[in-house]
Amino acid sequence: QKEVEQNSGPLSVPEGAIASLNCTYSDRGSQSFFWYRQYSGKSPELIMSIYSNGDKEDGRFTAQLNKASQYVSLLIRDSQPSDSATYLCAVPHTGNQFYFGTGTSLTVIP
Amino acid sequence: EPEVTQTPSHQVTQMGQEVILRCVPISNHLYFYWYRQILGQKVEFLVSFYNNEISEKSEIFDDQFSVERPDGSNFTLKIRSTKLEDSAMYFCASLGQGALKLFFGSGTQLSVL
Numbered sequence: 001q002k003e004v005e006q007n008s009g010p011l012s013v014p015e016g017a018i019a020s021l022n023c024t025y026s027d028r029g030s031q032s033f034f035w036y037r038q039y040s041g042k043s044p045e046l047i048m049s050i051y052s053n054g055d056k057e058d059g060r061f062t063a064q065l066n067k068a069s070q071y072v073s074l075l076i077r078d079s080q081p082s083d084s085a086t087y088l089c090a091v092p093h094t095g096n097q098f099y100f101g102t103g104t105s106l107t108v109i110p
Numbered sequence: 111e112p113e114v115t116q117t118p119s120h121q122v123t124q125m126g127q128e129v130i131l132r133c134v135p136i137s138n139h140l141y142f143y144w145y146r147q148i149l150g151q152k153v154e155f156l157v158s159f160y161n162n163e164i165s166e167k168s169e170i171f172d173d174q175f176s177v178e179r180p181d182g183s184n185f186t187l188k189i190r191s192t193k194l195e196d197s198a199m200y201f202c203a204s205l206g207q208g209a210l211k212l213f214f215g216s217g218t219q220l221s222v223l
Contacts, residue, residue, distance in 0.1 A: 032210055043201055043214035044153060088153060090212075096141050096205060097166050098212055100153040 004091050006101035014109050019076040021104045023089030026070070033065060033072045036088040038103065044088055048074060079108040112136040116202050116215035124223055126191050131218045133185040133202030141205040142185045143212070144177065146170070146198040153201070159185065192222045 003026040013019045025033075032051045036044035050056045050063040050072065062075040076083055086103040093099065115134040123129050135142050144156040157167040157177055164177065176188045185204075189196055202215040 034210070034212075038153075043217050044212075045214070046211055049210065092210060096160075096210075097155060097158055098143075099155065100145075102152040 004089055004099045004101040006087075006089050006104050008102050008104060010105040010107055012107045012109055013079050015079060015081060017079050017108075019079045019083065019106055019108070021074040021076075021087050021089075021106065023072045023074075023101055024070055025072070025089075025091045025099075027091065027093050028067075028070065030091045030093060032092060033063070034090040034092075034098075035061075035063060035072075035074045036090055036100075038086045038088055040085075044090075044100075076106075079106075081108045081110050084108050112213070114202055114204055114213050114215035116200075116218050118218060119216065120219045120221070122221045122223065123192055125194055129189050129192055129220065131187045131189075131200050131202075131220070133187075133215055134183055135185055135202065135204035136206070136213055137183070139204035139206045139213070141165075142179070143203040143205070144187045145201045145203060145214075147201065147217075148198045156187070156200075189220075192220075194222050196220060197222045 005024045035048040037047050038044045048063045050065045056063045060077045064073045084107050086105050088103045089101040090098045117132045142159040145153050147153045155168050157171045158165045174190045178186050199217045199219050201217045203212045
């Protein structure tokens, strides 16, 4: 079983702050990494993907990847109440099977 | 944007009954998946399906579970004899060739009484 680990939280940040979400993975051969957002009772929705070491920015979201440390993170700048959700880290491996972390619950306090 | 469609949105059944959960993946996608999520827990892989056969399955996907793509568009998950612990949200997902973006359906909430 390929493991994907996340802090389950809950993580609370005030509106406008930076939220930092972390994920570690066990398969050194993994090449691509995904962050999904899941609102309560809804299906996961892809928000970011990253394939290379370093940072990738998309609007208020920045994904950071460090393959040597087997670590991927998601930063949400200027957090909004609408960002309150569970954030899932997903790592595919051979056979296009995606493994999901347990998710980190984020609450942005107005 | 194209969508994965799942029906029904909610299914209530008695323990020991058979249920069939239905999915219509995105039309040109080639890989199909079932995941489940027990309330408050992680999204768990059940099975992947490619080229009209199961490509991988997890330990959860035991003999009580089966999948079919009966007509080239629908993708079904059957649970032969439901147990209380099968109560969960079941998500169908599909993936296109050469892409790594999983598209999820809105899910079927299965309640086994």
